[in-house]
Amino acid sequence: MSTTSLPSDYFLHRYQFTETNHRDVYPVLQDVVSDSQVGKTVLITGASQGIGKGIALAFAKAGASGLVLAARNVQKLEETKAEILKINSKAKVLVVSVDTTLPEAVSALERTVKDAFGHVDILVNNAGIGGRGLVKDIDVNKWWSDMEVNVKGTFLVTQAYLRLLPADKRGFIGNVGSYAAEMVVPSASSYIVSKLAVHRFTELVSSEHPNVQVVAFHPGSVMSSIVADMSDFAHFAQDKVGLPGIFAVYVCSERAAYLDGRYASCNWDVLELEAKKDEIISKDLLKERLTGVYSTV
Template structure:
């Protein structure tokens, strides 16, 4: 099977990235996180842990690790300590669909670090089953976590800080119509629209949605592994960490409100800033058809 079958058809750039490169390398001085604090949700998973490592390498002042299981936060916390002893770590357990929990994590984070410069939202839910067969509550659970949880997180982040950066972990799966994925892909599509509304209505919040690629198992064997996607899982979790460091910089403002894949080459994207922003190339369109006063330009 073509290992790029679920990647190459979705490229916005000619160059396909599968690993860290200089523009998103955590050791790149231009991506320094000195003096900055990041809060990472889903830090008990492999992707969240890799993002934490990237920010530690970049010299973050503080990293707030959150997850449902406090015990699961020990491994990334220890990794941060070994990579950057000067980085302060705060581990907090929370259910992101619970408003009191989310409000509390921001209260504690701001109390300890003064502010939260960046939130990387890696927590999510991926259920599965045919439409109509799944019990309604089971089907809707993905929306509870992926949409409601994301809204709750954004709401209390906005209450806690004057300005900041919010990075949602999305997926190209939002564009697929695969049997058994209705709740997951539908909820992730709704997340894209939520990000665009936050970008439109909250100018003090820099919002991005990123596709982390199809991530290979990390050395720690943490996170979810989908067996059917293993032949295509060639991306590194730390790519998302490097991309988040890039998006935290003012130079990434041309991508605000947009969907960005770790597989896209940022150097190539930067060459087309004007076209991307003016034509809203990385934001949702209603349909693939070209709607207008004359109707779609049919081929016959």
Template sequence: MDFSSLPDDFFVKKAQFTRTIYRDEYPAINPQSPALKQAGKVIVITGTSQGLGRKAFAPAFAKASPEAIVLVARNAESLEIAATELHEIDPAVKVMTQAMDIQDKDAVKALYARIEADFGTVDVLINNAGTGKSILPIKDIDPDDFWYDFEVNVKGTLLMTQSFLRLLGPSKPGTIINVTSGAALSVLPHTASYSLSKLVQIQMQRFVALENPNVVAVGLHPGAVLTDLTWPHFVRFSKDTFGLAGGVAVWLATEQAKFMNGRYMGVTWDVDQLVEREKEIIDKGLLLMELQGTFGAQQFEK
């Protein structure tokens, strides 16, 4: 993949949906603003030992003053450091850490049993844990590496979502944010396992939204953020900030964003301009993954 001739903002502009785009935090997504407060809520975030989970989503929700944040990842030592960082932001926020693998069904059940015992309920789930194990062509990729992306990105997301919904119940409002990728919407060479698994995530939230009227489920592309997992050829494009991704995630957990239910969103889009287009987005079925075409025998009848 040779992207050397492309400008640094190529991918941002290619995916632009609002007149204005942002690559850093701005007032409408400031998690400390009264409009975005998460008072009384219990937030569960996976993949919080590093990257977006630790540097974007966890601190942003801590700034929004919830009752508690549950940090989930495999690295226990890094989780404790992340918890300390949240206490420095707001000592009043309760922080629970759980070192586990989200592919482990029994570990996920035990996690939610612990959450229920300590807090009684849940309100927001950020399915952030993910992997892109191989960037080889289809003909060369190890099938086990290919399938590993589905084990983490799809099975892990499914298990976390199921237990969240069961604890939430059928009437209490809740929010699920699946951290997906713009790669799921395009065909980039050598990204098959990652892109396809992220595409499944985008569709999974539609099922969640249809089957659970009390839940708002959204697929969030977190932008081009520079992390340890950034592929080398994407480094110079990675100029979106952790604050941008975190702030948009908090915005999605508010009443303002309910119209985005079942849909895909990029963090660079202006949320105020999205709200302005709410009727258009709903009436025209925008930001949904669907097969386009005219189907049915009646189209051929005269």
């Protein structure tokens, strides 16, 4: 059966962890994150459009006082900034053009943020890309560019954030992952491998930094320029962009501490997810693991 013949909610249910799934912002989630980021400074990569822009707007609505919007396209970042200021005219918004795959560019971003804010409370690694092509055919540079943006970029910005975070402060990182990491889709190897790496990187950063809450999350199936070019997957893109935005606020809050080092989907109902909190922790769920092997531990 081809993907185009599957119903648009097929993957929504295939990767279901809560009984209830959502495709748009719902009242309970809005209530949970309301005013949760008052006084916080947030750095968001890929904030110029789509999901990244939605994340920036969601943090503004949750009361963030400082927002650093990072991406390559300054004009689009300025459009995001204008919308933020309509939500909160008192917010301090910094627009920074940056290629997150370049160490020198990320170092310059770090210096700019330090000069403007001194530190950053929250990081959302959203910048991402997805190329297509069979392994035997795809150009190596095109394949590797996904790894550069999705993995190297996430690493470099995370490293900068950890330097900006005061040692006595609790930090929060939201990494945009994907349920694609659990799939086998011919012609999508670079995207799948890179998102699997992001999930594992999330767990590793969490283990190294007890004072930093790190969560990888699936941003739903939202229509974007990447998805639009994937004719076999475009019809699954039924989620509203506001949902991953507000879910990013949730995973970067104290309330989501039980998800530290783990993965969650923005489609999952937060109250049902929280009801499974003890099970998630005791059984060490929502992490990448081998199955079907013996262990003496």
